[in-house]
Amino acid sequence: MRGMTLPTDRFPTACRELEFGETKRRCWRALWQRWQNLTCEPLRVVAHLANGYIAPVDGGLHLDGILSAACFSLYPSVINPTADRYIIPLPLSLAWVSPIGDPLWLATELRPADEAKLGVAYLHARYPVDRADLAGRRAVLTSAGRYKDARLPLAVTVADRVEGWCIGDAGQVNRLLNLIDYIGRKSAHGFGRVIKWEIAAAPDVDPETILDRRAVPLDYLAEIGASVAATRLAPRLGWTPPYWHPASQGPVRTAAWTH
Amino acid sequence: MTRYRLLLEALTPIAHGDTRTGIDNPTNIRLFMTQPTTANGRLVYAPHISENALRTAMLRRPLADHLLTTLGVDPGSLSRAVLALLYSGGNMGHGRTPGDEAVLGHMLKRLYPSLDLLGGAVDTFIIPRSRLRMSAWLVAQEYLTPIETLFPELADTARTISAYDLIGQETRTRGTGEKAGGNQMLYTYQVLAAGARIVIEFTIDSWTPQPTVGALARGVAEWDGFIGGQGRQGKGRCRAEWISAAPALESYDRHLTDNADALRAGILDGSLGTGKTLCAA
Numbered sequence: 001m002r003g004m005t006l007p008t009d010r011f012p013t014a015c016r017e018l019e020f021g022e023t024k025r026r027c028w029r030a031l032w033q034r035w036q037n038l039t040c041e042p043l044r045v046v047a048h049l050a051n052g053y054i055a056p057v058d059g060g061l062h063l064d065g066i067l068s069a070a071c072f073s074l075y076p077s078v079i080n081p082t083a084d085r086y087i088i089p090l091p092l093s094l095a096w097v098s099p100i101g102d103p104l105w106l107a108t109e110l111r112p113a114d115e116a117k118l119g120v121a122y123l124h125a126r127y128p129v130d131r132a133d134l135a136g137r138r139a140v141l142t143s144a145g146r147y148k149d150a151r152l153p154l155a156v157t158v159a160d161r162v163e164g165w166c167i168g169d170a171g172q173v174n175r176l177l178n179l180i181d182y183i184g185r186k187s188a189h190g191f192g193r194v195i196k197w198e199i200a201a202a203p204d205v206d207p208e209t210i211l212d213r214r215a216v217p218l219d220y221l222a223e224i225g226a227s228v229a230a231t232r233l234a235p236r237l238g239w240t241p242p243y244w245h246p247a248s249q250g251p252v253r254t255a256a257w258t259h
Numbered sequence: 260m261t262r263y264r265l266l267l268e269a270l271t272p273i274a275h276g277d278t279r280t281g282i283d284n285p286t287n288i289r290l291f292m293t294q295p296t297t298a299n300g301r302l303v304y305a306p307h308i309s310e311n312a313l314r315t316a317m318l319r320r321p322l323a324d325h326l327l328t329t330l331g332v333d334p335g336s337l338s339r340a341v342l343a344l345l346y347s348g349g350n351m352g353h354g355r356t357p358g359d360e361a362v363l364g365h366m367l368k369r370l371y372p373s374l375d376l377l378g379g380a381v382d383t384f385i386i387p388r389s390r391l392r393m394s395a396w397l398v399a400q401e402y403l404t405p406i407e408t409l410f411p412e413l414a415d416t417a418r419t420i421s422a423y424d425l426i427g428q429e430t431r432t433r434g435t436g437e438k439a440g441g442n443q444m445l446y447t448y449q450v451l452a453a454g455a456r457i458v459i460e461f462t463i464d465s466w467t468p469q470p471t472v473g474a475l476a477r478g479v480a481e482w483d484g485f486i487g488g489q490g491r492q493g494k495g496r497c498r499a500e501w502i503s504a505a506p507a508l509e510s511y512d513r514h515l516t517d518n519a520d521a522l523r524a525g526i527l528d529g530s531l532g533t534g535k536t537l538c539a540a
Contacts, residue, residue: 050394050405052295073465081359117302119295122278123311128320128346133334134327135342146350147343151278156295158302160404181260181462182392188378190310190394193460195408 004094007101008032010087014075026075032089038169040093042205045177046163046198047110052119052156053184053192056244058237060109060215060255061183063164064090067107068241070176085245091172095211096220102240102248104220107166108213109255110183112159119158123189125150154186165205165213174199215239215252228253260465263475264410264503267457267486272429272450274494275308275487289448291426296401305401306422308457310393313486314377318391320346321481322373322474329515330523338529340382340538345373345526349380349538360384363533370521370532372470372511373478381537390464390471397422398456410458410502425452431492450494451487458502473511480508 014027045063055061068088087103096104127147132138140147162183166173177197184192217239221228237252238244277290292312293304323345343349357363364387368375378389396402398413399422407414426449434443463472479499487495515522525532529539 050396050408076466079361079365081362115300117295117297119302119304120279121294124278125347125350127339127343127350131323131342131346134332135337135339136335137339138335140339146352147339150350158295158297160297179260179465187392188310188389189314190392193392193394193405195405 004097005036006032006087006089006094006097006103010083010085010101011089012072012077012083012086013080014077016075018078028071028075028089031071031074035089035091035169035172038091038172040091040167040169042165042167042202042210043170043173044163044165044198044200044202044205045110045173046113046161046200047177047183047194048161048196048198049159049183050193050195051190052121052158053162054154054186055157055184058215058243060243061111061162061164062109062214062238062241062243063107063166064092064105065241065243066110066180066183067092067173067176070179073179085242085247088241090168091176092166092168093207095207095216096223098217098219098240104217104240105166106207106210107168108164108210109257110162110164111213111257112157113161113163114159116157116159119156121154121156121191123150123152123154123186125152154191156191157184165202165210167205167207167210170199170201213255213257215254218251218253221253232256261463261467261472262503263461263463263501263506265459265461265479266413266500266502267459267497268500269451269453269455269457269495269497271493271496272427272453273308273455273487273497274429274448274450274489275312276448278309279304287445287447288428289446291449291451298401303401306397306399306426306451308395308397308451308486310395313395313459314391314393315347316486317482318373318475318478319348319377321483322377322478325477325481326371326373326515326522327526330519330526332523332526336527338538341526341529341531344379344381344538348378351380351385352382354383356383357535361387363535363537366533367531367537368471369468370518370525372468372474372514374531375468375471376474376478381531382539383537388464390467391475392462393459394462395457395459397425397451398458399425406458409460412502413456413458416456425455426450427452448489457497463506469507469510470514471511472506473508473514476506476508477511 011028017027093106126149182192232254238249275292277292294307296305398417401422406417428449430447485495
């Protein structure tokens with residue numbers, strides 16, 4: 001973790017920081033100061049699931065994204081309407097920091113540990129026609145347009161366990177993951193309930209193995225002079241948290257996965 | 260995060276149509292709701308009560324009814340966008356996002372705890388992440404893993420029964436009232452047997468304000484006790500029991516009392532307390 005730095009001005013500001021200053025313990029800048037000095041080791045992370053999960057659009061459950069969500073929930077923060085994207089510090093090793101300060105963390109995607117099954121579920125949403133008398137305009141078109149009855153198909157991955165790898169501090173990774181009890185999309189509807197996290201040392205895993213199992217920006221690969229197979233090129237995918245944000249996306253080498 | 264656990268027991272059979280095969284079901288029987296899970300390593304669709312349905316029946320609609328009744332909002336006074344937001348989570352229309360939607364979204368969430376709890380969409384943006392995650396499982400063998408882990412006191416019950424053994428069916432007739440032959444229609448739907456138990460786990464995010472937690476309690480308290488369809492025929496009547504400490508509802512009620520004028524004005528003018536028109540249509 002030592003050696004590379006992140007632009008701390010892009011960290012969120014904890015409410016407490018405004019009052020007491022950034023040297024106080026309970027803020028992300030202070031956290032990063034401490035985490036920079038952690039001794040990191042290769043780790044295997046397993047999530048035991050209670051039911052199926054719904055993968056994001058790019059198909060990956062990104063371990064660094066999950067850890068970022070957990071870390072962001074540590075402290076109440078000031079809402080900054082002008083902030084485009086925050087950077088959230090993590091207790092992980094960095095592979096690279098882009099010229100604008102986006103981190104490439106050494107953490108893979110989570111994938112099913114055993115053979116997974118793919119099912120389907122549907123969510124429905126309907127205009128409340130039985131309460132239409134409460135509205136000034138009672139007539140509503142529910143077969144087209146804004147208030148059309150919606151039927152949303154969802155691809156559900158059913159797996160008992162998902163696993164991934166990272167290089168980080170086991171204690172801090174464990175602490176953050178235990179704040180996470182749902183992974184994937186549509187958690188409000190019960191998908192992706194995690195019932196247990198398991199973190200164990202994985203001494204055989206090296207940074208190359210991890211980078212091979214996550215999206216890596218082509219800029220980084222060009223910098224180190226690595227070539228990329230055409231089958232693994234994607235013109236636009238997320239590679240740093242928040243993965244859904246368009247500015248976190250770019251041309252990448254996709255994850256190679258053997259399952 | 261904070262978790263609350265609720266046990267439902269069906270007092271009458273539950274009719275809850277399957278959304279997966281509902282549209283193109285080739286049989287004449289309306290199948291019971293299922294969800295994908297695994298049994299002995301194979302994908303199976305096991306009977307299930309959908310969290311989407313529970314969320315709407317137990318929280319979204321009761322909270323919307325309670326809010327409008329408490330505020331004394333007259334019929335015919337809402338915009339359709341506000342009505343959709345309160346009762347079904349809303350629909351985005353067209354137009355530019357205001358740019359400060361994060362600020363507006365949090366203002367709205369602070370004033371309307373039920374929307375903070377359940378989320379939704381206004382004309383041009385989706386309200387920032389809802390506070391509530393919820394999962395539900397039938398107390399049955401197919402869901403033994405989560406029940407053993409999260410509801411160990413019900414594990415012995417779950418081991419004794421398969422969810423499929425809880426499914427039966429009912430056939431009804433419907434006619435025109437004419438005496439001419441052949442005008443009677445038979446229709447059949449699957450039901451979950453009375454006595455079936457469903458456990459629900461509500462998970463509330465860290466840093467959730469107390470009025471939002473109270474909204475969870477108020478929603479369940481206002482719920483009419485029915486889930487699924489055919490309620491007019493008595494189907495789906497349930498008994499609910501908190502099997503963990505119940506959330507306190509006083510803070511929600513106090514919030515409505517203390518902010519009644521702002522809440523009412525925000526609903527009627529579509530600003531939802533932000534000073535900008537968020538729901539115009």
